[in-house]
Amino acid sequence: MSTAPTPAPTRATVPTPRTLRGARLPKWSPWALAGGSLVLAVLLGLVADMDNPAQLGLIAAVLFVLGTYGVAARVEGRRQAKDRVATSLVWVCFLLAVIPLASLLWETVRQGVKVLDFYFLSHSMGVVADTETGGGIYHAILGTLEQVGLATVVAVPVGVLTAVYLVEYGRGRLAKAVTFFVDVMTGIPSIVAGLFVLSFWILVLDMGYSGFAGSLALAILMMPIVVRSTEEMLKLVPNELREASLALGVPKWRTILKVVLPTSIGGITTGIMLAVARITGETAPVLLLVWGTNFINTNPFADPQASLPLYIYQQYANSAGYGAAYDRAWAAALTLIAIVMILNLVARGIARWKSPR
Amino acid sequence: MDTTTQNTEQPPPTPPEPASAATTAEEGRAARGATRPGDRVFLGLSRGSGIFLLVIMAAIAAFLAYRASIAIGKDEGNFLTTMEWNTNVDPPVFGIAVLAFGTVISSIIAMALAVPVAVGIALFITHYSPRRVGGVLAYVIDLLAAVPSIVYGLWGALVLVPHMEGLFGWLDTYFGWTGVFEWQEGAPRSLLTVGILLAIMILPVITNVSREVFRQVPRMHEEAALALGATRWEVIRMSVLPFGRSGVISASMLGLGRALGETMAVATVLSPTFKIHASLLDPGGGTFAQNIASKFGEATETGRDALIASGLVLFVITLLVNGAARMIIARRKEYSGANA
Numbered sequence: 001m002s003t004a005p006t007p008a009p010t011r012a013t014v015p016t017p018r019t020l021r022g023a024r025l026p027k028w029s030p031w032a033l034a035g036g037s038l039v040l041a042v043l044l045g046l047v048a049d050m051d052n053p054a055q056l057g058l059i060a061a062v063l064f065v066l067g068t069y070g071v072a073a074r075v076e077g078r079r080q081a082k083d084r085v086a087t088s089l090v091w092v093c094f095l096l097a098v099i100p101l102a103s104l105l106w107e108t109v110r111q112g113v114k115v116l117d118f119y120f121l122s123h124s125m126g127v128v129a130d131t132e133t134g135g136g137i138y139h140a141i142l143g144t145l146e147q148v149g150l151a152t153v154v155a156v157p158v159g160v161l162t163a164v165y166l167v168e169y170g171r172g173r174l175a176k177a178v179t180f181f182v183d184v185m186t187g188i189p190s191i192v193a194g195l196f197v198l199s200f201w202i203l204v205l206d207m208g209y210s211g212f213a214g215s216l217a218l219a220i221l222m223m224p225i226v227v228r229s230t231e232e233m234l235k236l237v238p239n240e241l242r243e244a245s246l247a248l249g250v251p252k253w254r255t256i257l258k259v260v261l262p263t264s265i266g267g268i269t270t271g272i273m274l275a276v277a278r279i280t281g282e283t284a285p286v287l288l289l290v291w292g293t294n295f296i297n298t299n300p301f302a303d304p305q306a307s308l309p310l311y312i313y314q315q316y317a318n319s320a321g322y323g324a325a326y327d328r329a330w331a332a333a334l335t336l337i338a339i340v341m342i343l344n345l346v347a348r349g350i351a352r353w354k355s356p357r
Numbered sequence: 358m359d360t361t362t363q364n365t366e367q368p369p370p371t372p373p374e375p376a377s378a379a380t381t382a383e384e385g386r387a388a389r390g391a392t393r394p395g396d397r398v399f400l401g402l403s404r405g406s407g408i409f410l411l412v413i414m415a416a417i418a419a420f421l422a423y424r425a426s427i428a429i430g431k432d433e434g435n436f437l438t439t440m441e442w443n444t445n446v447d448p449p450v451f452g453i454a455v456l457a458f459g460t461v462i463s464s465i466i467a468m469a470l471a472v473p474v475a476v477g478i479a480l481f482i483t484h485y486s487p488r489r490v491g492g493v494l495a496y497v498i499d500l501l502a503a504v505p506s507i508v509y510g511l512w513g514a515l516v517l518v519p520h521m522e523g524l525f526g527w528l529d530t531y532f533g534w535t536g537v538f539e540w541q542e543g544a545p546r547s548l549l550t551v552g553i554l555l556a557i558m559i560l561p562v563i564t565n566v567s568r569e570v571f572r573q574v575p576r577m578h579e580e581a582a583l584a585l586g587a588t589r590w591e592v593i594r595m596s597v598l599p600f601g602r603s604g605v606i607s608a609s610m611l612g613l614g615r616a617l618g619e620t621m622a623v624a625t626v627l628s629p630t631f632k633i634h635a636s637l638l639d640p641g642g643g644t645f646a647q648n649i650a651s652k653f654g655e656a657t658e659t660g661r662d663a664l665i666a667s668g669l670v671l672f673v674i675t676l677l678v679n680g681a682a683r684m685i686i687a688r689r690k691e692y693s694g695a696n697a
Contacts, residue, residue, distance in 0.1 A: 054523065083588035090485050093477025097564075100557045101501050104512045111515075158406045165403035178407040180683065181414050187611065187679030188417070188672070189618020191646045195668040196417040199424040203661070220413060227410070253399035274503075281505020284620040284646065288653055309507045309621070316511055316625055326515065333508045344503050 023075050030088070033071065037063035061092050105337075112334025115327045121335070125294040125306075130319035137332050139296040143305035147211045147290065148280050150300060151218035156272055158219075159226025160261075166227070167234040168256055185224040193217045194285030202289070209291040211300030214307065217285035222275045229271025233264040266350055273347035277340045283309035308336045421669040428662035436666065442631050442652065444660035451663050453670055458633050459548055459642035460671070463623070464616040466552025466637070467559060472609050474556075475563035480593060482564075483571040495568060502561035510625035513554040514546075518626060521545040521553070525638050540638040546628040549637040551644070554622055559612035566611060570604030571597055603685050610682035614675050620646035645671040 041060035068088050072081035120136040128135035162182070166175055197217040201207050237260050245255040261268070286292075291304035292314055312332045319325035429436050431449055439452025478498070482491045522545055529540035578596035587595065598605075623644050629651060630641035649664045656664060 054520075055527070079588055079591070083590040086590035086593070087485060090477045090481045093474045094481045097474055097478055097557075097560055100517075101560075103516060104504065104509065104557075107512055107516050108508060158409060161403040161406035162410055165400075165407045169400055169403060170407070174404070174407065178410060180680075181411055183683040184676060184679045185410065185414060187614040187618075187675055187682075189614075189620070189646060189675055191618065191620045191649050192417070192421070192668050192672045192675070195649065195665050196420055198661070199420045199665055200416065203424065204420065220417075223410060223413075251396055253395045256399065277503055281503075281507065283505070283507040284650055287621075287650055309505055312507050312511055313621060313625070316514065329511055330515075333511050336505055337508055340503050340505060341500060344500055 024080075025072060025075055025084075029071070030068070030084075033067050034060075034064055037061075037067055061095075064088060065092070108330060108334050108337055111327065111330035114331065116331040116334055120328075120331055124296045125311075126296070128294070130315070130325050131322045133324040133327075135328065137308065137311055137328075137335060139293070140306040140308045140311035140332065141335070142296065142298065143211055143290065143300075144280060144308040146298075146300040147215045147218060147286070147305070147307060148276060150212060150215035151222055151279060152272070152276055154215065154219040155222035155226055155275070159223045159272075159275075160230050160268065162223075162227045163230035163234055164256060164261075166231055168252070168260070182224045182227045185220075186228065188221070189284075190217070190221055190282045191284035191288070193220045194288040196220070197285065198288050208302065209289060209304050210302055211290055211297075211305035211307075214286045214290035214305070215300070217289055218279045218282060221282060221285070222279050225275040225278060226272055229274065230264075230268050233267030233271065234260060236267065237263045266353065270347045270351040273343050273350070277343035277347070280340055280343070281309055281336060283313055286310045287313065308332055308339075312336065417672065418669075421665055421672060424662045425666035425669045428659060428666045431659055432663070440631060440633065442648065442663075444652075444663045445655070445657050449659050449663065453645070453667050455631050455633055456643050456645045456648050456667060457670070459627075460617055460644040460646075460674075462637070462642070463548050463551045463555060463644060464613055466549060467555035467616045468609060468613055470553065470556035471560050471563055471612060472605075475560050475608075475612075476567055476605060478560070478564045479567035479571055480597070482568050484589065484593060484597065495565075498561045498564050498568075502565060506558065506619060507621040507625075509554065509558050510622035513550070513622055514625040517554060518545055518550060521550050525549075528638065536635055537637055539636040541636075543640045544628065545638065546626055546640045547634075547636075547638050548627070548642045551623050551627050552637075554626055555616045555619055558619065558622060559615050562615055563605075563608045563612040566608030567601065567605050570601040570608070574600045603688070607682040607685045610678055610685070614679045614682070617678065618646055618671060618675050619644075620650050623647035624650040 038060045040063055041056045044059060045056045065085055065088050069081050069085045072084040076084075115133075121141070122138050123134075123136035124139035125135040125137075126139075162178065166179060169175075170178070194217045197213055197220070201213050201216060202209065207213065241259050241263060242255055245259045246252065250258070286307045287310055290307055290310065292310045293304045293306050297303055297305045312329050315325045315329035315332065428449075432439075432451060433448040434441060434450040434452050436452050438454050439450060440454045442451045442455075443449060444451050478494075482494050482498075486494060525540045525545045528538040532538040533540065574597050578600065579592050582592045582596050624647045627643065627647055628640045629643040629647065631643065632641055634641050645667050649668055652660065652664060
């Protein structure tokens, strides 16, 4: 306190900055710049006779980024200007990505609701030509449910047991190899899985096209996803639980079945449902192996079946140009998205509800 | 017992050791004795399923290679360089040159478009948006990753393709002279459109993985940079991006794997021809997966084997790409100590 008076005269000679921070643009400046560049872009568009909104949007974005840099460089300095440009570029990235993704959902809903009603869900395409209106997706939903159900029945035990092996027993070279190939298997293109089942099941074993052949390929695609997610969940189970159980003299396999798996069952279910959602939308293997039909075939083990994704493709591909077929394709796409999204949401709901606290 | 007799250097401790070891082993055996069958069965089952997965991978390679060798044996052209796909004529002539070209080009376009944007969105979610918004966005992107590819395909063919005409005209007007962006006529169902659609499809995948990596950047690194007076962009450039580089690379390679193997979206959008066009805007070309899907319906026995041969090539390529991506992730785990 006693030293306070002495530096006062020197302070008077140097202009005192009012704050320690440099000059800053006001908070509203990005919005003003955005508005300004939009107006400028529209004016430019009027002058140059352009009316494509995407083009105008792009011009506005470029103007906005340049303008931000210019203004900020003058007021705040180059480093701050770079920071602002990075911020606006990140925003542009975000908007750029949102547009197609929003359009995808919007178009599917808008076009899909046209013919989507109870009749559509409860009738097949039997005796309905592709060019006619009417018909429905009952046979396709049935096929998809059966194929995905069978694939789940095949893939889940294998996947869960493999994960148990990796977490509870796995040591050494075999476990390493399994981990690596599970990872690689996640990336197998679905069409390759389809080709494998084709060459093995249909060409070599000489079985016919059927829903089950499709589910074999779907199971191959599903297994690594189940292994991965189950593994993550099992790793989250505290070791103390295992040790407590083993210390009571409970054998290891009963510890796994009665302690480890029940503890993580919520997460495992979530993983399985996400995997189911993933394979429900797979088209390529179904195209190669199930073949598709317009009629209801309830038996997945013999004769071609239909499936929802395949139905969308066939409605699109086999009847190009006819509005009725496109409407059906959109409606089926909306149904498919709805199924997948519901599976996803329920799975996440389970994850939240059962999450280890 | 062998070890104790050979161990002549330390005679004193030998007498008690075998005794205690024997008793503990005895006890252990007794304690575990009752439960052994169950454990053995369970271990066998779980190890068996692990081995089963390996067998599937081996079987995929083996069966594809077997059918492919049949097809390539009958091929009158050169499998790698022939630019034709005539499997239904008597000496069949086919080769994968066009397919390899189309697959690589469309994937490169997709990567070039998707990676920067995906990194941008990941940064937006982790570092720019308000926390609430970021959470919701991450959730939405997760859901978008789940949209089936056939829906992307339908949207691409019926919504994106008509909207591409403006861009194609613009590219042709200003960059047509390069030859790469020359647009003569026809609907814009070309490799460029396919690349753009693939970019949109792999965007959620790359974003999700990059976001996870950016989120793991040690808080201390960022706070240290901020304390030195760095702006937000400098923080990102100096601490977030270097930390996340390998993660972004592997995320991109996972996306690349997706793009390479994508079938239905390409099959709906592309109007395939068996030619290599110099211009990206000319309709035509093809990719491995798309060719399999569109030629399969009319393929004869040889035709199917030929398609399987092309599938084998695709399988090997994706295997390499994914394997490399996983190796990068694994190496990063080892040295950074951040376990993903």
